Amino acid sequence: MKQITLLGATGSIGIQTLEVIRLHPDHFSVYALAFGKNIEKALPLIKEFSPKIVVVQDKTIKKQVESEFPDIQVLLGTEGMIAASTAADVDVLVNAVMGSVGLPATLAAIEAQKVIAIANKETLVTAGHLVMEAAYRYNVDLLPVDSEHSAIFQSLNGEKPDTIERLVLTASGGSFRDKTREELKGVTVEDALNHPNWSMGAKITVDSASMMNKGLEVIEAHWLFHIPYEQIDVILHRESVIHSMVEYKDRSVIAQLGTPDMKVPIQYALTYPDRLDLSMTKRLNLEEIATLHFQPMDYERFRCLKLAYQAGKEGGSMTTVLNAANEQAVELFLNGKISFLDIETLIEQALESHQTIAKPDLETIIAIDQETRSQVCSYLK
Ligand SMILES: NC(=O)C1=CN([C@@H]2O[C@H](COP(=O)(O)OP(=O)(O)OC[C@H]3O[C@@H](n4cnc5c(N)ncnc54)[C@H](OP(=O)(O)O)[C@@H]3O)[C@@H](O)[C@H]2O)C=CC1
Ligand SMILES: CC(=O)[C@@H](O)[C@H](O)COP(=O)(O)O
Numbered sequence: 527m528k529q530i531t532l533l534g535a536t537g538s539i540g541i542q543t544l545e546v547i548r549l550h551p552d553h554f555s556v557y558a559l560a561f562g563k564n565i566e567k568a569l570p571l572i573k574e575f576s577p578k579i580v581v582v583q584d585k586t587i588k589k590q591v592e593s594e595f596p597d598i599q600v601l602l603g604t605e606g607m608i609a610a611s612t613a614a615d616v617d618v619l620v621n622a623v624m625g626s627v628g629l630p631a632t633l634a635a636i637e638a639q640k641v642i643a644i645a646n647k648e649t650l651v652t653a654g655h656l657v658m659e660a661a662y663r664y665n666v667d668l669l670p671v672d673s674e675h676s677a678i679f680q681s682l683n684g685e686k687p688d689t690i691e692r693l694v695l696t697a698s699g700g701s702f703r704d705k706t707r708e709e710l711k712g713v714t715v716e717d718a719l720n721h722p723n724w725s726m727g728a729k730i731t732v733d734s735a736s737m738m739n740k741g742l743e744v745i746e747a748h749w750l751f752h753i754p755y756e757q758i759d760v761i762l763h764r765e766s767v768i769h770s771m772v773e774y775k776d777r778s779v780i781a782q783l784g785t786p787d788m789k790v791p792i793q794y795a796l797t798y799p800d801r802l803d804l805s806m807t808k809r810l811n812l813e814e815i816a817t818l819h820f821q822p823m824d825y826e827r828f829r830c831l832k833l834a835y836q837a838g839k840e841g842g843s844m845t846t847v848l849n850a851a852n853e854q855a856v857e858l859f860l861n862g863k864i865s866f867l868d869i870e871t872l873i874e875q876a877l878e879s880h881q882t883i884a885k886p887d888l889e890t891i892i893a894i895d896q897e898t899r900s901q902v903c904s905y906l907k
């Protein structure tokens with residue numbers, strides 16, 4: 527029986543993780559649940575899964591949870607997420623919070639030698655060097671939940687690293703894949719949130735529309751699989767059936783395919799190296815799909831992806847700036863304060879004005895993250 531701490535329990539990945547846990551009560555139980563502010567969604571989950579610890583982000587919500595569940599320990603904020611992720615009885619941390627706020631808990635869980643199922647890609651983008659150094663030092667498994675990285679992880683199984691020619695990440699193209707840059711000037715938040723293949727949280731859905739999601743994923747792949755940026759490619763694949771692939775030096779290409787359902791990579795991260803039934807997920811029917819489409823990536827059309835490659839190749843604190851500027855700009859867009867194309871402009875300005883620090887420590891990363899967010903807001907003024 528694996529005891530799980532789930533950060534981001536009320537989100538899209540969090541809810542699907544709980545669906546997987548619900549399917550396999552003999553294999554998994556919930557040790558702790560952490561969420562932000564969505565008390566309505568959280569209360570029935572706390573009742574159903576009876577965790578030992580609940581972590582919330584707000585003092586008023588803490589009091590509410592305490593009064594409803596007097597026998598459960600309720601903790602607050604980043605310190606609470608760290609305590610829930612490092613407790614002695616925890617076997618696996620599923621980090622599914624949105625944003626770089628998930629970084630301290632990931633690092634603490636690595637130091638406590640927990641297995642980590644990582645959905646929270648911003649953690650790796652903002653501080654990949656710290657996370658991977660710690661994972662290596664403490665000999666901890668960092669199991670990808672992101673669909674592309676799970677696909678690559680599965681396609682790398684048993685292969686020798688020096689036989690890899692390149693990784694190929696597939697991109698659906700997101701909500702605006704058929705729009706010209708001229709047409710992008712008039713798009714709304716509602717348009718951006720209408721992803722063709724996946725139902726996800728708001729921030730990642732906007733990232734997918736701007737192609738920053740793929741940019742973050744290129745950086746995530748660089749860190750998870752120790753592959754130089756020059757050997758990581760992106761291809762547009764409208765159907766999201768091939769979740770990503772690895773090309774080897776002998777020209778063999780190994781890919782992982784399936785219907786677009788995040789429960790598959792979530793469950794694989796929880797069961798690795800085993801596999802369990804997941805009969806609730808639709809089987810892949812290639813006769814029904816009949817045709818799969820592929821297009822080369824247009825880096826001028828999707829400028830965020832180009833910026834992500836540039837920041838990744840520059841390295842150091844540049845990806846911290848990329849991530850923080852993107853998180854702030856997407857929040858402004860979702861709140862109706864800026865237009866869709868302003869997102870890339872604000873990120874580019876933040877990157878241009880930053881002097882790279884080669885190997886920032888955690889304190890420096892947190893400071894740069896905060897400064898960048900303020901800077902993005904001040905450009906707006
Ligand atoms: N959704 C998907 O299919 C995929 C998501 N991912 C990645 O997984 C992560 C989560 O995505 P997704 O589930 O879509 O996001 P959602 O927005 O649906 O959920 C985010 C979760 O994080 C919590 N949260 C937000 N801010 C804070 C905070 N400051 N402190 C603590 N908790 C917080 C939210 O709590 P509350 O709502 O209660 O405030 C919610 O539980 C992201 O990094 C994303 O890139 C990767 C691949 C696919
Ligand atoms: C499900 C998942 O992993 C998302 O990150 C997905 O990749 C979004 O789709 P696109 O970014 O390819 O549109």
Ligand SMILES: [Mn+2]
Binds near residue numbers: 743
């Ligand atoms: Mn993905």
